[in-house]
Amino acid sequence: MPSVSSTSASSATQPNSPSSDQVEGRNKNLKVPAQKAEKRIWNFQNRWYDEYKWLHYDEQLNRVLCFVCAEAKSAGLFSNSMKTEEAFTSVGYCNWRRGNENLRKHDISQQHKEAVRKLLLLKKSPISVQLSSVTLKKQEQARIALRSMFTSIIYLAKQGLPLRGSDHDGGNFIELLNLRSEDYRREKPLTSWDIQNEILKTISHFILRRIVAIVKSARLYSLVVDETSDCSVKEQVSISVRIVNEKLESEEYFLGHYETSSTTGEVLEKIIVDGLQRFGFSLSDLRGQCYDGASNMSGKFNGVQARLLKLQPKAIYVHCLSHSLNLALQSVASKHPFFRDLLSCVHEVGTILHGSPKRMGEFESKLENTSSNFIKPRPLCPTRWTVRVKSIEGLLNTYDASLQFLEDLGNSKEKISSKAAGLHTLMEKGEFFLGLLMAKNLFYIGECLSKVLQDPSATVSGGIEAATISVKRLQGLKSDGRFEKLWESMNEKIQECALDEPKLPRNRNRAKASDSTKDFSSPKERLQVCVKRLDVDLINPVLQCMKSWRLLY
Incomplete structure (x- = not known):
């Protein structure tokens, strides 16, 4: 579809040339009846259909009309002062003796120009509507591009792949977007580090909300907690929950890593209780806890399992079977x-x-x-x-x-x-x-x-x-x-x-008292x-x- 400026320019330079939309549906019959005059026969030239795009053959009249002028007249678009040519609007034209001359005159006539202009204005959407459609199209393209960014980050996060490389222009995320941009290209891509982290946080919150809803629907849950140091030499506490669904099948969900500077039973207990409260899980629904055999986790007096048992006596401790x-x-x-x-x-x-x-x-x-x-x-x-x-x-x-x-x-x-x-x-x-x-x-x-x-x-x-x-x-x-x-x-x-x-083995000389061989x-x-x-x-x-x-x- 041409832009507003290009359409206006073409109309100003050639207002008598109708667009293809304006003459859509015209009849180009190649067997137009001949004209007999002064003992001579004058025939219609088929090439006139190509020279005058508005030429239309009416089968009822058995003559040709101006497709544009006839449509403008039927729509009442002509002004009262405009004198219309009946031969090209309603009666029909069949004077092939002076056919090319009269067709050229009509093509440059004021009546024809006004018909072309008013039909163009009638069928063309207002500028505000055109601008609105362009805006909606850009918004849809931006929405598709943003969705591609989200799905790309979700894919990399699921595969455990890093998003960024050593600089801003490198990394898995940028390369994946460059590959997918062949389908949907965005002029101003949102690829800064802050936006990547914000998208990751948004996805994380969305997933956690779904997990929380699933756990709350099951009500009763158990804890699986472990602590280890990551590659940056920081102690991380991982918290997961296990539930039993409606089909009596056990399911396990990971809630997150929590950094800590101390791994004592008291500190780990605070981290676990604080995490459960943030997710809205009640300690009264806790029914089990599973850790490794470390003293800070499984200790009978100051371990995490002993401290949580004081808060919830129904939370039975199970030493991790795989760890044992x-x-x-x-x-x-x-x-x-x-x-x-x-x-x-x-x-x-x-x-x-x-x-x-x-x-x-x-x-x-x-x-x-x-x-x-x-x-x-x-x-x-x-x-x-x-x-x-x-x-x-x-x-x-x-x-x-x-x-x-x-x-x-x-x-x-x-x-x-x-x-x-x-x-x-x-x-x-x-x-x-x-x-x-x-x-x-x-x-x-x-x-x-x-x-x-x-x-x-x-x-x-x-x-x-x-x-x-x-x-x-x-x-x-x-x-x-x-x-x-x-x-x-x-x-x-x-x-x-x-x-x-x-x-x-070679025999060795040993005392009989110590000889157990x-x-x-x-x-x-x-x-x-x-x-x-x-x-x-x-x-x-x-x-x-x-x-x-x-x-x-």
């Missing part, structure tokens, strides 16, 4: 020398590989004949003891390549060559591979149980049921048939990688006894931890 499982695995694995050294080796191999792109490239070159889908060795997380399986599998799946890599690295002149040589010596023993298989079985059961316990929809009864199944699986690891399978797998790897076969007839018998001892040292404490859940709940 993590503590059990950490305790038994770190105290036993064999398992401690084995996990330390797994961690060191992963650290060496991931500490240098050059070393990773050399290691991958030794995996040319191995599937690229194999998990590579990786360092262990120092706190998450229920996440060990992938690191152990990474070393098991690439055992041959890891041996070659450590041997080459041990013979090099790098600073870590001595460490690599020591790791290679340890991995050359068949007993080490046997220990990896044992560790994988044990931690796999613990990791599966941990995933169940950390599910947002998990319940205490569901956790106890999962623990019962895990207990049966752990007890199955103590069978003699399981050791035979481990022994066969170890022998296969010994033949494949030329590992050192297990040997009986036992003579073994074969290395297999010795390892079988050692494995059973490991089962007692490692599996039994985990079993006791899980069985205690059934006694408590």
Whole structure:
């Protein structure tokens, strides 16, 4: 649609030229009857339709009219002083002898000019209406652009991606807007840091209001609180609530992080109570509280659970089941020398590989004949003891390549060559591979149980049921048939990688009073006894931890 200024200009320069809208619907019949005069026949020229856009053939009159003038007359737009040409408005024109001359005269006549002008003014919207429509269009475009900004920030926030980069023109938010601007472009984008933070706060408040409404509709709720330090070395307290919906399904909602300079039970209690009051949650509806085993959280006298029990005796404290499982695995694995050294080796191999792109490239070159889908060795997380399986599998799946890599690295002149040589010596023993298989079985059961316990929809009864199944699986690891399978797998790897076969230890001269050793007839018998001892040292404490859940709940 042309602008107001362009339309006015065209009307001023050529007022006798009607627009396409004004002549829409005219009839261009190519078989106009001929005119007979003075024994001659004069025909209508079809090219006149193109020269005079207003020319219209009326089938009832069997003649042509001026489409614009006829419409203006029927609408009563001509002034009283205007003398109209009946031939072009009502009677019709058929004088083809002087057709081109008379058509040109009508085209520049005052009657025709007035008809074109008044029809244009009649069909054209007022300037105020046009300006209003332009404003509404701009508002709609701005609304679409603003909606794109909100949805972009929501997407980045859900994915946990930072909005800004090192400068204002960089970052995920600006790049995402540039990509989406191909659909809707805004002349003045609202991309300042303050506006981004304000949009994030608006979205946060909107989500929190919905969460509060859901929790209040359920009325009864439980607390899940934990505290940790973030990347900026500031202590943060995370607060979540758990409810049971109308379908008797448990749901968990995160309320936010709260910074604190102290982690005493008194300070944490104030933060929790203040947060609940801000959201409008009543302490009388609190029915449970779940924390880790730290003294400031679970202490019987000054811990958070004890302080909240004084305010609400119905708020039963539950020690986090996943955390207690993590503590059990950490305790038994770190105290036993064999398992401690084995996990330390797994961690060191992963650290060496991931500490240098050059070393990773050399290691991958030794995996040319191995599937690229194999998990590579990786360092262990120092706190998450229920996440060990992938690191152990990474070393098991690439055992041959890891041996070659450590041997080459041990013979090099790098600073870590001595460490690599020591790791290679340890991995050359068949007993080490046997220990990896044992560790994988044990931690796999613990990791599966941990995933169940950390599910947002998990319940205490569901956790106890999962623990019962895990207990049966752990007890199955103590069978003699399981050791035979481990022994066969170890022998296969010994033949494949030329590992050192297990040997009986050298006899030492000790006093009979302190001699508690036992003579073994074969290395297999010795390892079988050692494995059973490991089962007692490692599996039994985990079993006791899980069985205690059934006694408590």
